[in-house]
Each structure stands twice: as structure tokens, then as C-alpha cells.
Amino acid sequence: MGDARQYFDLPSPFPMKRGGVLHGARVAYETWGELNAARDNAILIFTGLSPSAHAASNAEDPSAGWWEDMLGPGRYIDTRRWFVICVNTLGSCKGSTGAASINPATGEPYRLEFPELTLEDAANAGHALVKGLGIERLACLLGNSMGGMTALAYLALHPGSARSHISISTAPQAQPFAIAIRSLQREAIRLDPNWNNGHYTEEQYPEAGMSIARKLGVITYRSAMEWVGRFARIRLESDQRDEEPFGAEFQIESYLVGHARRFVRNFDPNSYLYLSRASDWFDVGEYGDGSVAQGLSRIALQRALVIGVETDILFPLSQQEEIATGLRAGGAEVEFVALDSPQGHDAFLVDITRFGAAIAHFLARL
Template sequence: MANYLKIFNIPNHYQFHRGGQIDNGIIAYETWGQLNQNKSNALLILTGLSADSHAARHSANDTAGWWEYMIGPGKAIDTNQWFVICASSLGSCKGSTGPCSPNPRTGQAYRFDFPDLCLEDIANTSVLLCQSLGIDRLHATIGPSMGGMTALALLLKHSEYCKHLVHIASGMASPPFSTAIRSLQREAILKDENFNQGHYSAANWPEEGMKFARKIGMLSYRSATEWADRFPRSLKKVPEHAFGSEFPIESYLEHHANQFVHKFDPISYLYLSRAMDWFDGHSYAQPRGSNPLGRVKLDGALIIGAETDLLFPVALQTELHQLLQKAGIKSELVITNSIQGHDAFLVDQQTFTQLVGDYLVQSAV
């Protein structure tokens, strides 16, 4: 366990949304800034599938984080003003308890004995973490991608726990195209001969399955418009063997797949991927057909999408915005012209810095 991580001990006999429980579970998290006296300046950042708690550098870890441009003194999420919390998701392999963690009853990794994981479980343990810090209500929850759906799960399960929502590149549920992409990723991992029903090792890692899963993912994270700009078709090389890598886009996919393959645990990937596809915010409508967000109490929301996002197209952000408005919640919808597709929130720094920073400034008034 990295010594810069803070640890929250999940209460024993923690019950999962779909049944099952764990003991001795932990959530690894990091914080930036200082909690004010009345504990009203807390922001919770909920991560995408493969991200961890290290969203930005801080005094205990000077390594750049996955949202470095967004978080820090004087930045859009200004840690001179806000107390920021980011945790590695329950079920991940980034310090928090997940299927690759040892089961205290056996001493061996849970593997598929880990309970069925839902985004509601990630949301619930995130609230428990924040409550353990004395935070009765968050000023805002900020969630991109999977984190956006987890933020909705949090609001649906804890309707008054957040004053504001910043929801990025996500939606009330995964559309069929997104589920198809993730289904193919899971299939690639499961069919790798080294996966061995989850009994793989560092020496026999399901590399090919993880590489294919990452390449499939990369096809959906960025846009064809961006790739047309970055990879002119005229640029190609002589392949090393018949049907070998010839075009720049092939090298790009291979490079990113090789970088990722040993950085994430295959079973954790399966669990988190499935949790995304299982989540359906519409199922919370009571009675059926009513507004599922009708009981949510928010002072305001910012919903951001990108025109080029294939995974979570703009119709999903529009739907969420309209549901919030029908629930009487002040909601602002912004669809950017970022060409980077689903990953725009990681890459289009100028646009997203402006949007998130301005909203937080206005929300503090």
C-alpha cells in the first residue's frame, strides 16, 4: 500500500446492493486542501473505470495525477478554497478492496467470490468515507464517465447529501453501443487462455485479452475527427511481417495497450465494466414512469457533454438535464465542440477548466 494513501475502514458485514458482504474492506483515498470549520467546502470526485485516487499531485506525492490540470491551488478546482476528496473505487485494484484483494476468510484473492459489484456500492462507500470525515453534506460531487453514473447513484441513494452536481460525459444508463463495447472487452479478457477462470498470475498474465480490451476501448474513447487530424493516411511504414503494423493508428493503439496491460487487474476490470452496464438510474422511478430524480435535493447542477462522444452521446446529457429541470432543480447543460470524444474532459484543458471553474465559483456565492 502506497504510504501517501489514506485508508477508510469499511464497517464489517458491509452489505452489497445485489447481495453478499465483505469484512475488513478498505477504501484508499487522497485529499487536497483544508476542510473549513463548518465542513461546508468539501468536494467529492468520483473516478472513471481505470482511474485511481491520485487525481493530482500533493505534498505527500508529487507525481502528476490523472486530472492534474484541474485540481490544485488557483486551478479550476481551487484547493485554496475547496477540500477535495478522491477515492479509488470499491472493486478496483488501486488500493481499495476488490476481487483481487485477499479474502480474510481464506487468505487468497476473492476472484469471482467477490460479491456482485454495483455503482451503488461505490456510491455508498464513498458517502461512508465522507461521513467519517465529519462531512454532513458535500458542497458538490464531480463525476466524469463512470464517475458521472456513480454520482447519480449517490444522489438516488442519498438524495440530500450533495448541494451541487458536476456531471461530465455520462448519463442515466449506458446506451446499447457502450454496453456492446464493454461486452466485447470482457469477452476478450475472459477468452484469453491465461485468464484461466480468474486463476492467472504475474508470470501467466492474460496479456492478449487485456491488450484487445484496451484497443477496443480506445476506439470508443476518442473520435474519428481527432484521429483524422493526428494520423494522416499517407504516413505508413513497411510492416515487419505480413499483416503487421503498418499505419500510425495501429502503432498508437498498440502503444496504449502495452502501457495499460499490467496497470490494471483483469478481474477488477470485469467487475467495474459490468457495474457500469448494470446501472440504470431510470429504475429508481417511484411510481414507474415518474421522474427518477424527483426526490433528489440539489441547489444546482452542471451537465457537460461533447459532440464527438461515442460512448455517452449528447442525448444522454440532454435527457439528464431535462429530468433535473422537471424535478425543479436548476440545471445548466453545456455541449462542447471538443474533438477528443469521450476523453475530452482529460484532454481539452481550456474548455473544461473554464466550465468547471466558473460553475464552482458561482456555486459558492
């Protein structure tokens, strides 16, 4: 299997919002479709916390991407018309420079020597990539979950850099519930003795901490309604149970174990801590004298689509309404779509038919 991943070298030194600079940093990205002669058909996608830039299969890498059914030739985001770029967030461990990368000053991984990371830094890295590809103005900037916050930072920091915006299940600032959950996830990792202040190894790895962090995440990414529908109170067969005291008894427990197992060794714990905290710090109100409404109203767009889900407890529908109202106040023509998908926050990854229909309808009118 080939690798479709490409790398863009960020300007060096690359200044970080909260101080410090990166030398020799880069971001990983993938593209689909062709940039047209006018260079005005580009769509940039910012992802949630854990995905890589591999949003969909392409000629170089035929493996399914995290948003496989959403983009491609003839799909909802039709790559026969659009040139789509998906960037791996600065600070991640999926190809972009982050805490797991080698610090050129020491020849060792950065670990906790990596500068404090904000979503503004990720936005600026994405903007540098777009400029580096020779694109003056994006046709559309799309962000979901954490990526939606990064997209708002991009629009606030770089006025006029996009004609339109698609905001999916995100937030103009982190709410107390989301902060509380993420702080518990970080605490689980930090309290794992193997975390060792960021100095873990493959042999001494914070497996338990990462596992609890992922389970907590999965619980909040879906809805109680979905858990009832899928698992009810179904118990595990006796041969599926482990014999230890207080071991797993219910199917929901083994489901979470499976999810955690697939995630734990596939994501760097320090990168997780950095990105999680960056999400808590984000507040679009910083661009509006402390007011979210004012921060959003300063974002100038022609059109925007804001999609939220009624069962999302992590990024509730009220926050999507807040984004729609704020962008409207800035003069954008805003379409607001509230879906009743039972899958909660993760619906944008699962309920492709309904999300896709709204996105395709919006893009058709650009």
C-alpha cells in the same frame, strides 16, 4: 516519492446491493486543501473506470495526477477554497478492495469469489468515507464517465447529501452501444486462455485479452474526427513494422499498441471485468419506477452543471441533455454545457481549458 494515498475502513460487514457482504473492506482516497470549520467546503470526485485516487500532485506525492491541471491551488477547482476528496472506486485495483484483494475468509485473492459489484456499492462506499471524514453534506459531488453514474447513484440513494453536482460525460443508464462495446471488451479477456476463469498469475497473464479490451476502449474514448486529424492513413516506416502476416501497417495501429502496453499490467483483469459489468447494470430509472426522467427528477439538488461533448460516441450528448432535463425537473437550477471538443469521450482529460472554465464558473457561484 511519498504516497498521498489514505485508506478508509468501510463498516464491516459491508452489504452489497446484489447480495453478499464484504468484511474488512476499505477504499483508497486522497485529499487536497483543508476542510473548513463549518465542514461545508468539501467536493467529492468519483473517477472513470481506470484512474486511481491520485487526481493531482500534492505535498505527499508530487507526481502528476490524472487531472493534474484541473485541481490545485489557484487552478479551476481551487484547493485554497475547496477541500477536495478523490476516492478510488470500490472494486478497483488501485488501493480499494476488489477482486484482486485478499479475501480474509480464505487468505487468497477474491478473484471471482468477490461479490457481484454495482455502482451503487461504489456510491455507498464513497458515502461512508464522506461520513467518516465528518462531513454531513458535500458542497459538490463531481463525477465523470463511470464516476458520473456512481455520482447519480449516490444522489439517488442519499437524498440531501450534496448541495450541488457536476456531471461530466456520463449516462443515466447504459445505452446499447456502450453495453455492446463493454461486452466485447469482457469477452476478449474471458477468451484469453491465460484468463483461466480468473485464476491467472504474473507468468500466465491474459495479456492479449487485456490488450484488445484496452484498444477497443481507446477507439471509443476518442472520435473518428480526431483519428483523421492525427493519423489520417499514415503508414509505418518499414523498420517500424513487424514481419508477421497481417501485422501493423498504419500509425493508428501502433498508437493503439502503445496505449494497450501502458495499460495491460497496470490494471487487474478481474477488477476490469467487475467494473465494466457494473457500468452496464447501472440504471437511474430504478429509482423512478423504470423511468429515467422520473428517477432523475427525484434527485433533490440546489444546482447542477452538466457537461457533454458533441463528438462523444460512448456517452452521447443526448444522454447529457437527458440528465440536465431530469435534474431540472427535480427543482435544481441546471447549467448545461455542450462542447465541440474533437477528442470525444476523453475530452474531459484533455480539453482542460474549456472543461475547467465551465467548472470554475460554476464553483465560483456556489
